[in-house]
Amino acid sequence: MAAESRLDVLQGTLDLLVLKILHLGPMHGWGIADRLRWGSEEVLQIGQGSLYPALYRLERQGLVRSGWETSDNNRRARYYSLTAKGKQRLTAEREAWQRMSRAVDLVLRMSV
Amino acid sequence: MKRLIGLFRRRATSHRLTEEFEAHIAMEAEHLRRSGMDPVEADRIARVRFGGRAGFRAEALDEARSRPVEDLAQDIRYGVRTLLRTPRFTAVAIATLALGIGSATVFFSVADHVVIRALPYPDAGRLVVIREVIEEFTDKYPVLPANAGHFLEWRRRCASCGELGAFRHLSVTMTGTADPEQLRLVRVSANLLPMLGARAALGRLFLADEDRTGADDRGVVLGDRFWRRLGADPAIVGRTLTLDGAPWLVVGVLAGDFVFPNTRALGEPVGSGPDLFRPLAFKDWETTTAGEFSYSVIGRLAPGAATARAESELAGIARELTRTGGGRLTFKATVSRLQHQVVGSAGKPLLLLLGAVAVVLLIVAINLAHLLLAQNLARGREWAVRVAVGAARGRLVRQTLTESLLLAAAGGAGGILLATWGLRALLRAAPADLPRQTEIHLDLRVLVVSLLVTMLVGLGFGALPAYRSSAVDPADALRGGPGGGRPGRTRSGRSLFVSVQSALTVVLLSATGLLITSFVRLTNLELGFVAGPVLALDLPFATGDQSHAQRATLFDDMLGRLRAIPGVTDAALTSALPLEGESQLDFMAREHDPRRLGELPLANILYASPGYFTTTGTPLRRGRPFDAADRGKRVVVLSEQAAATLWPNEEPLGKRMMPGSNDSLAEVIGIAADVRMAGIEQPASTVVYLPYWSRPPQNVTLVIKSGGRPEAMLPAVRAVLRSATPTVPVTRVRTLPGVVATATAGRRFQLLVFLAFGGSAIVIAAVGIYGIVAHSLAERRKEIGLRLALGASPVSLQRTITVEALTPVMIGLVAGLAGALAMGKVLASMLFEVSPGDPVTLMTVAAVVLLVGLAACWMPAHRATRGALLPILRGD
Numbered sequence: 002m003a004a005e006s007r008l009d010v011l012q013g014t015l016d017l018l019v020l021k022i023l024h025l026g027p028m029h030g031w032g033i034a035d036r037l038r039w040g041s042e043e044v045l046q047i048g049q050g051s052l053y054p055a056l057y058r059l060e061r062q063g064l065v066r067s068g069w070e071t072s073d074n075n076r077r078a079r080y081y082s083l084t085a086k087g088k089q090r091l092t093a094e095r096e097a098w099q100r101m102s103r104a105v106d107l108v109l110r111m112s113v
Numbered sequence: 114m115k116r117l118i119g120l121f122r123r124r125a126t127s128h129r130l131t132e133e134f135e136a137h138i139a140m141e142a143e144h145l146r147r148s149g150m151d152p153v154e155a156d157r158i159a160r161v162r163f164g165g166r167a168g169f170r171a172e173a174l175d176e177a178r179s180r181p182v183e184d185l186a187q188d189i190r191y192g193v194r195t196l197l198r199t200p201r202f203t204a205v206a207i208a209t210l211a212l213g214i215g216s217a218t219v220f221f222s223v224a225d226h227v228v229i230r231a232l233p234y235p236d237a238g239r240l241v242v243i244r245e246v247i248e249e250f251t252d253k254y255p256v257l258p259a260n261a262g263h264f265l266e267w268r269r270r271c272a273s274c275g276e277l278g279a280f281r282h283l284s285v286t287m288t289g290t291a292d293p294e295q296l297r298l299v300r301v302s303a304n305l306l307p308m309l310g311a312r313a314a315l316g317r318l319f320l321a322d323e324d325r326t327g328a329d330d331r332g333v334v335l336g337d338r339f340w341r342r343l344g345a346d347p348a349i350v351g352r353t354l355t356l357d358g359a360p361w362l363v364v365g366v367l368a369g370d371f372v373f374p375n376t377r378a379l380g381e382p383v384g385s386g387p388d389l390f391r392p393l394a395f396k397d398w399e400t401t402t403a404g405e406f407s408y409s410v411i412g413r414l415a416p417g418a419a420t421a422r423a424e425s426e427l428a429g430i431a432r433e434l435t436r437t438g439g440g441r442l443t444f445k446a447t448v449s450r451l452q453h454q455v456v457g458s459a460g461k462p463l464l465l466l467l468g469a470v471a472v473v474l475l476i477v478a479i480n481l482a483h484l485l486l487a488q489n490l491a492r493g494r495e496w497a498v499r500v501a502v503g504a505a506r507g508r509l510v511r512q513t514l515t516e517s518l519l520l521a522a523a524g525g526a527g528g529i530l531l532a533t534w535g536l537r538a539l540l541r542a543a544p545a546d547l548p549r550q551t552e553i554h555l556d557l558r559v560l561v562v563s564l565l566v567t568m569l570v571g572l573g574f575g576a577l578p579a580y581r582s583s584a585v586d587p588a589d590a591l592r593g594g595p596g597g598g599r600p601g602r603t604r605s606g607r608s609l610f611v612s613v614q615s616a617l618t619v620v621l622l623s624a625t626g627l628l629i630t631s632f633v634r635l636t637n638l639e640l641g642f643v644a645g646p647v648l649a650l651d652l653p654f655a656t657g658d659q660s661h662a663q664r665a666t667l668f669d670d671m672l673g674r675l676r677a678i679p680g681v682t683d684a685a686l687t688s689a690l691p692l693e694g695e696s697q698l699d700f701m702a703r704e705h706d707p708r709r710l711g712e713l714p715l716a717n718i719l720y721a722s723p724g725y726f727t728t729t730g731t732p733l734r735r736g737r738p739f740d741a742a743d744r745g746k747r748v749v750v751l752s753e754q755a756a757a758t759l760w761p762n763e764e765p766l767g768k769r770m771m772p773g774s775n776d777s778l779a780e781v782i783g784i785a786a787d788v789r790m791a792g793i794e795q796p797a798s799t800v801v802y803l804p805y806w807s808r809p810p811q812n813v814t815l816v817i818k819s820g821g822r823p824e825a826m827l828p829a830v831r832a833v834l835r836s837a838t839p840t841v842p843v844t845r846v847r848t849l850p851g852v853v854a855t856a857t858a859g860r861r862f863q864l865l866v867f868l869a870f871g872g873s874a875i876v877i878a879a880v881g882i883y884g885i886v887a888h889s890l891a892e893r894r895k896e897i898g899l900r901l902a903l904g905a906s907p908v909s910l911q912r913t914i915t916v917e918a919l920t921p922v923m924i925g926l927v928a929g930l931a932g933a934l935a936m937g938k939v940l941a942s943m944l945f946e947v948s949p950g951d952p953v954t955l956m957t958v959a960a961v962v963l964l965v966g967l968a969a970c971w972m973p974a975h976r977a978t979r980g981a982l983l984p985i986l987r988g989d
Binding site for chain 2: 034048049053054055056057074078
């Protein structure tokens with residue numbers, strides 16, 4: 002939880018995106034990175050590895066869980082999936098994000 | 114161990130990371146190869162795209178670690194920082210909490226030790242006190258101590274009474290030590306001390322054989338305190354003490370934790386407890402005397418027996434005793450719980466007080482909730498931003514609760530400090546008849562309770578603000594709205610709370626004010642003597658030692674030597690001092706008084722030496738005091754009231770009267786100012802002063818006047834007495850100011866309690882009103898800003914707001930005054946020479962509450978109207 006008070010928008014957004022991707026189904030690290038690549042390349046500009054601290058953080062918070070499985074091309078990979086708590090968080094975060102963008106929108110319109 | 118597990122877990126995680134990293138890079142490389150890249154190049158690019166593995170590894174390991182302690186520490190750090198940013202709010206919150214928790218702790222520990230806790234005896238719930246009732250005497254003596262013969266009958270025949278023990282208080286004089294000393298001794302039946310759980314620290318307790326009727330009972334057991342006073346000699350068992358001139362063998366010393374049941378209902382006023390014990394060992398004549406009722410009886414009921422059953426069994430025995438006693442007196446016995454007897458009438462007021470403290474604590478909690486709400490409204494913006502960037506709701510709730518718990522912890526610590534100090538002050542002022550007061554102290558049990566209360570209060574006043582803060586709407590806040598989350602409770606509800614609080618404060622302060630006025634009246638009272646630098650001490654002469662003439666000569670000699678002490682300006686003796694109780698009441702009569710004995714007025718007969726009036730500063734209104742030249746003549750000095758009683762319309766000087774029913778006529782030579790014998794709040798007494806040589810009293814009180822501190826004379830006085838009256842103990846050393854202080858002690862205690870209460874109440878109410886007004890103004894910030902923007906002047910707006918906020922205070926004030934007047938009947942019995950509706954007191958209280966209320970409303974109004982415009986113009 003401590004991390005959240007230090008959360009900058011970027012990190013908060015990354016967590017949200019990871020949760021969003023896992024919402025579609027269990028996925029290993031590279032798979033998540035691959036899907037992130039489409040949506041927002043810039044988030045991972047600093048390197049695909051930056052995904053892992055986020056994954057471990059989410060796991061510690063009990064929002065995702067993980068386990069070793071065999072991938073489609075017979076490779077051993079660690080799969081991440083969303084927990085019930087993670088699903089709740091995703092809904093909450095999505096709402097917060099929508100409010101935030103609405104707020105930013107309002108501020109922008111006010112200053113015009 | 115924990116660290117070791119942590120280390121293993123860390124290594125496992127690190128291992129997992131390596132594997133995941135490699136898998137990821139392999140998958141990325143494969144992905145690149147599939148799009149036609151050279152395998153070596155694909156591997157290189159995959160690694161570059163992945164980024165610095167060492168850094169991510171460290172970061173991920175860090176994220177994986179669970180850290181509740183760090184989280185808590187961070188919460189606390191953040192909380193402390195937030196609280197320090199608003200030092201005024203924090204100080205006020207902590208101070209009111211400390212007041213609330215402190216007073217709760219003090220009164221809880223008093224009530225707990227006096228009322229709630231079981232007496233410190235094994236199986237205390239089954240201990241009872243058995244007393245006699247003689248139907249013919251019930252109007253004068255509803256209950257009596259037991260008769261020795263009756264006690265023995267009870268013990269022999271009452272099965273449900275279980276074990277019965279008896280005791281009787283005595284005072285003895287110990288000689289053979291440096292100074293003769295008066296000691297408090299208790300004759301106890303051999304089973305009493307073991308029954309109450311007493312153990313011998315040295316030697317033994319009494320044997321059944323020593324307690325037989327007619328036994329030779331020359332053994333004593335010392336109390337711990339007395340043993341320490343004697344020098345805590347570990348080899349004292351086997352030594353002898355000289356008591357009333359006879360040798361007594363020390364057979365044991367009690368362990369230090371034993372408290373002898375000490376209560377007025379059991380024959381003795383509460384004090385420091387008995388010094389020593391000896392076996393009861395009835396004399397034959399004691400068990401056969403029908404008319405003596407002097408023994409306290411404590412019983413431990415048989416298992417499963419109820420008081421009622423013991424009482425009915427005793428009733429059967431009493432009927433028989435009535436019959437054998439010839440039927441002139443009808444005996445009965447009452448059984449009551451020892452706990453009930455010891456606590457006596459102190460129980461109910463203490464529990465009531467505890468209830469009042471709980472209410473005060475509740476008010477404190479509600480007030481703080483409002484203060485915290487006002488505070489959070491001001492912070493609405495900050496919270497909204499934090500929610501917007503992803504801070505979890507739970508986190509904000511936790512933060513608010515952390516802050517309130519921090520405040521509660523600080524307040525609790527302050528409260529406990531305040532309580533240690535307050536309890537000491539309270540006990541120092543406690544009147545002697547507060548039962549079990551030697552047992553009262555702050556102990557673990559009390560501290561645990563006050564810690565729990567602190568936590569509860571902290572959670573209590575934190576819950577509402579926390580709930581509200583969880584509902585901040587970031588968009589709303591960022592747009593410049595109130596940002597306060599859910600709307601507050603309706604304004605009328607808040608006003609009601611202000612009114613109720615003000616009313617309660619007024620009632621409490623009125624009571625306090627009336628008690629202060631009573632106390633002032635009391636201290637300004639015409640005492641009839643001057644409480645100057647006078648030392649007083651008692652000399653209890655043993656009965657029948659000397660003839661009247663011998664004793665008079667002894668007194669003359671003693672007074673002469675006392676007056677010769679450098680620094681002593683005057684010395685005298687008397688048989689009694691004012692304010693210490695009525696003394697030797699007897700009928701008095703004029704010469705040729707036609708009234709019969711029963712119709713004659715009663716008077717306190719005092720035997721005094723010639724210097725008595727000057728030493729105590731008792732002014733003579735007319736005539737003269739007795740002097741040495743009056744020796745052999747029958748002369749008397751009357752108090753003004755005695756003179757007016759005997760001769761309402763005539764000049765008493767030179768007339769003759771009979772002081773006491775068995776006395777001869779004496780000439781009235783002086784009229785002295787009235788004094789109060791029975792107590793400071795009692796009306797003036799009728800006093801007849803006789804020169805001591807006409808009948809030298811047995812118990813003598815010496816009064817010795819000096820220029821400086823009276824206590825400084827004590828060593829020299831003792832030295833004179835050691836040689837003048839070597840076998841007489843010196844007891845009850847005090848000063849005349851001390852006599853007055855003792856007489857007012859009960860009232861001072863009562864006043865202290867009310868002052869502490871009233872003082873806390875006004876502070877708490879001030880904080881409460883401030884918090885509530887600040888809270889509602891914070892909610893109305895926008896409206897105020899708008900009004901200012903539209904051209905309202907800050908001064909007039911502030912006035913409007915202040916008046917608005919003050920209205921519920923005024924309503925409460927009026928209600929409180931009405932309440933105080935209605936309570937007048939209850940209060941009247943506690944007041945002294947002031948009516949419960951005393952306008953000056955009530956007006957003062959009203960003014961104080963009004964001023965405090967005004968300040969509490971004005972301050973937030975001032976802040977709201979001065980600071981409001983700018984942020985509004987900025988678009989905040």
